[in-house]
Amino acid sequence: MPVKQRKICVMGFRAVGKSTITIQYVDNHCPETYNPTIENTFQKVIKHNGNEYSTEIIDTAGQDEYSILQKQYTIGIHGYILVYSVTSASSLEVVKVLNDKILNALGTEKIPRVLVGNKRDLENERVISKEGGQSLANEWECAFVECSGKNNSNVDEVFKQILAEIDKSQLPEQPQKEGFLSS
Ligand SMILES: Nc1nc2c(ncn2[C@@H]2O[C@H](COP(=O)(O)OP(=O)(O)OP(=O)(O)O)[C@@H](O)[C@H]2O)c(=O)[nH]1
Numbered sequence: 803m804p805v806k807q808r809k810i811c812v813m814g815f816r817a818v819g820k821s822t823i824t825i826q827y828v829d830n831h832c833p834e835t836y837n838p839t840i841e842n843t844f845q846k847v848i849k850h851n852g853n854e855y856s857t858e859i860i861d862t863a864g865q866d867e868y869s870i871l872q873k874q875y876t877i878g879i880h881g882y883i884l885v886y887s888v889t890s891a892s893s894l895e896v897v898k899v900l901n902d903k904i905l906n907a908l909g910t911e912k913i914p915r916v917l918v919g920n921k922r923d924l925e926n927e928r929v930i931s932k933e934g935g936q937s938l939a940n941e942w943e944c945a946f947v948e949c950s951g952k953n954n955s956n957v958d959e960v961f962k963q964i965l966a967e968i969d970k971s972q973l974p975e976q977p978q979k980e981g982f983l984s985s
Pocket residue numbers: 814815816817818819820821822823833835836837838839840862863864865920921922923924949950951952953
């Protein structure tokens with residue numbers, strides 16, 4: 803079985819936990835101190851659904867509403883992990899702007915994405931409900947996961963979901979069923 807190559811971009815507002823999620827997944831530990839990221843690329847071979855995927859995971863610098871989407875994040879990327887923090891309404895706003903920028907840059911809505919609500923361990927500080935995140939993902943027709951990078955809970959699911967979304971997007975288009983015309 804040939805190994806499938808996958809290039810995945812992790813994006814979102816500053817300090818939402820992009821590096822924590824990525825490092826938990828790739829290296830199985832939580833970074834001790836907060837270091838703003840410029841850009842880090844990680845490699846990991848992932849087994850999923852009986853296939854082997856050679857993944858390149860790009861942990862990007864925190865974005866805000868005004869950041870320009872860099873060209874290297876629009877070329878040759880198979881899927882996007884869009885992260886907000888359930889404790890920050892502005893981080894959800896940033897992820898919406900980012901999503902628009904990605905769709906505009908690629909000129910299609912059919913882009914494999916997973917919307918991720920991180921920091922679900924901070925239940926007392928939560929300002930974005932799970933339903934709020936889920937309904938945005940439904941609107942975008944993409945996958946949705948809530949997780950805690952810090953506790954390493956549901957982090958694997960984020961990466962399973964993005965691989966599944968990419969596979970789904972690579973299936974041949976289903977032919978449209980012809981409708982019956984009632985006479
Ligand atoms: N409680 C809690 N804290 C978290 C979680 N994930 C990350 N953090 C903390 O949030 C801060 C930012 O985490 P990072 O992973 O560096 O965030 P980032 O999005 O990569 O940050 P930038 O590189 O600046 O964009 C750190 O202090 C982390 O320990 C989480 O799931 N729960």
